[in-house]
Amino acid sequence: MAVSMQDVRVLASTTRTSHHTWALTFFCRPELYLQPSSIEQLQTIVRAAHQFKKTITVTGAGHSPSDITMTKDWLINLDNFNNVLSFSRHESGLFTDVRVEAGIRIYQLNAALASRGLALQNLGSISDQSIAGIISTGTHGSSAYHGLVSQQIVDITLLLASGDLLTVSPTVQPDLFRAAMLSLGKLGIITHVTIRAIPSFTIHSFQEIIDFDKLLEDWSTVWTSKEYVRVWWFPYSRKCILWRAQKSRKSLSAPRDSFYGTWLGRKLYETLLWFATRIYKRAMPAIERFVFRRQYGWESTYGLGGSEAVQNSVDGLNMDCLFRQFVNEWALPLKHGVEVLKLVDQAVTKAAESGAYYVHAPIEVRCSNCSYPDKETTPFEIIEMSGGIGAIPGNTLRPLLDYSPVVPYSFTGPISNENLTLYLNATMYRPFGRDPPIGQWYSEFEDIMAAYGGKPHWAKNFIGKSPEKTNVPTSGEMVGLASVFENWYGEDGKKYKAIREKLDPEGLLFGGKEWAIRNGII
Template identity: 90%
Template sequence: MAASMEDVRVLASPARTTHHTWALTFFCRPELYLQPSSIEQLQTIVRAAHQFKKTVTVTGAGHSPSDITMTKDWLINLDDFDNVLSFSRHESGLFTDVRVEAGIRIYQLNAVLASRGLALQNLGSISDQSVAGIISTGTHGSSAYHGLISQQIVDITLLLASGDLLTVSPTVQPDLFRAAILSLGKLGIITHVTVRAIPSFTVHSFQEIVDFDKLLEDWDTVWTSKEYVRVWWFPYSRKCILWRAQKSGKSLSAPRESFYGTWLGRKLYELLLWFATRIYKRAMPAVERFVFRRQYGWQSTYGQGGSEAVQNSVEALNMDCLFRQFVNEWALPLKHGVEVLKQVDQAVTKAAESGAYYVHAPIEVRCSNCSYPNEETTPFEIIEKSGGIGALPGNTLRPLLDYSPVVPYAYTEPISNENLTLYLNATMYRPFGHDPPIGQWYREFEDIMVAYSGKPHWAKNFIGKSPEKTTDVPSKDGEMIGLANVFDSWYGEDGTKYKAIRLKLDPEGIFLGGKEWAVRNGVI
């Protein structure tokens, strides 16, 4: 059925004429900013886009700091498509499958689940994204016993370019499901998702100060020592914060007070970053050491228990991102972590000695178990073989565009570093909206990552890789080159399969708003 332009314009938000990332790193002026609240309205938009030869892009919170959602055509925001539709509790009592509209934000879903005594098993650093958003970009947490957040997805419903709805799962068109659980928003509109939740839980955490060299010395045992583990590395201080935690039934107890959790501390930190970014760059190491002392203290507490807290799962697993920022995160085999961190440390130290560049802290160090069991392994066997502390997954399929390295099957033996993916995140803050220089630092950082089989997080501020050194230097500081020249060799058969599925589902390119990003990165 044909749709008129007026049918579409009535869904447009008159107050939203521009779109930008949360980090204010990219801006665009879409022709229409659309906020539908029903399947029928979404279908009207897609059919009209076909009729009027427009492209459609979907955005949520805009937390992906790259230009992946930038478009001049039609931009859809699903904030009004956010209902929880059903709960289906498994007879074992171990999990409940929850059907939701895909525009619901994670913090909204967390609240609904909590009211039912439920929780998500694993979360990323924030809960502002939509459910569709965390699926589309490969969001992860930090745990040797959990994989990507999309591991908790049971099935996905897509609105296709034809205007039809299609539900896929590990047993219904599994290859399309593998494409959809890291879709980059280029296959269709994710409209509905079934998420696997478990009974709510508290998290008992221990936060310790550990010297950088000591962390590397104990690297082989740190990551499997608790269910959730993450590290914040402060390179100029030569210290790290090691946060380890386990599911718990203990009563809540507050974490230690935070220096930059207060308004004054936060503004002072941002002011110091601004000073070291805009006025006197050589001050950055001193700024880092000052803030580290104020926030954490200075003496090592490693092996002494550190500071403890018991929090609900959301508060424990989420973190404060502080300020608007550039984010360059890569995944690589965790077994290479010691060599990689040593090389990054040498690069940062050498640059500071010469004044070439200065980095911001912390450099975030996390891990996930992105290995996948064989097809015969059931979710119940997975939770049993992990000692009862790991994931009860909604699926065990590897996304076609998973940027984590391919590793052996897990859960057939005790989990070790051989099974795990390391994520290194080089954040550079934008204090009071001012850009720090990032190009040389990110280039050196990425060269180290590539040397150890690393791949970038799809939605972040990576520069990319070109085989010709002459084109490896962008014209603008930190500008993306992209992955087009290496996509086929890096993603192989899975990448080819993704592109074939994308072309079959959307032959006219209706979902290629922001086509420049897709071309630059080789996904079409």
């Protein structure tokens, strides 16, 4: 059935004619910025795209700072397709499966769950993304006892390029489900998701100052000491903030006051970053030490308890990302963490001594349990973990494009660093919209990561690998992973590409085709 352009234009936003990332790192002006609110409207867009030979790209909050969602054709935003559809309580009372439209933002889902006394058992650093977005890019939290957020997904419904709807799960087309769990938006439009929730809980956290060398000394035990653990590393101060937390029944208590949580402190910090970026780059180490003192103090509190807080799970697991930023995050085996952090430390120190480049703090250090069994476990099985902690997965299948390393499986027995994935995140802020130099720093950072089996987070500002060179030393522009895709992703990568080609042979979902070519997806 033919579709008129007028039928499509009525779905276009009257206020949005351009698109950019949250970080303001990339901009585009799509021909149409479409905001459908129903399956019928989405199917109309798909039919019209075929008819008018347009490509489709789907975007959410724009928190992926790369150009993965940039297009000149049609851009779909699902903010108006965001309803919670059903709650299915399991007879055990241990969990509830929640069916939602895929445009729902995580903060909206968190609120809907809280109203029913429910919560997600694992979150990323923010809750602004859509649920389709966290699935499509491999979002993770920081816990030795939880994996990617997509591990909580029970099933996914896709609107295919053909216009048909298809629901996949661990038992219905499991290979396609594995592809959809980290789809990069290239398989179909995710329309509905069922996610597994648990009874709401609070987080009792302990935040300590730990010397960098002491963190490395205690590396083997730090990551399994609590259910949730994350580290912020301040390289010029040679100190870290160690944040550890676990579920609690204690009464709520607020965290300590934050220097850059105030308007004045925040603007002062951004102004100092701007000064180091635009006027005097050698000031960066002193700025870091000044801000660290104001925000946290200086003396080590490791082993003394530090500052404590009891918060609801969302407030405890989310964090303030501060300013617009470039983000280059890689995943590698946690067991190599000490060697890798020492090499990064040496590179940062040497660069500062010569004035070659200066990094921003913190460098974020996190982990996840992205180990997978050889066979799918029973979906309702509770994974018992140390300290009486329990996880209830929606699935235990590895996404085909999971960029975490393959490590020995352990959820049901003692967990060690051998079973865990390290995520190292080199953030460079863009104070007042000004770009810091990132090319040489990111190039050296990526060389270290790749040497230890690391792979980049798909949605971040990685440089990648060039066929002519190991990397690009003077530019932060993405070269991509095309030259290493087959070697890095092997049979799973081939399977993903075969599924993609079968579902979308005409490339309807290849808005932003340049990014896909650059990274070996096509």
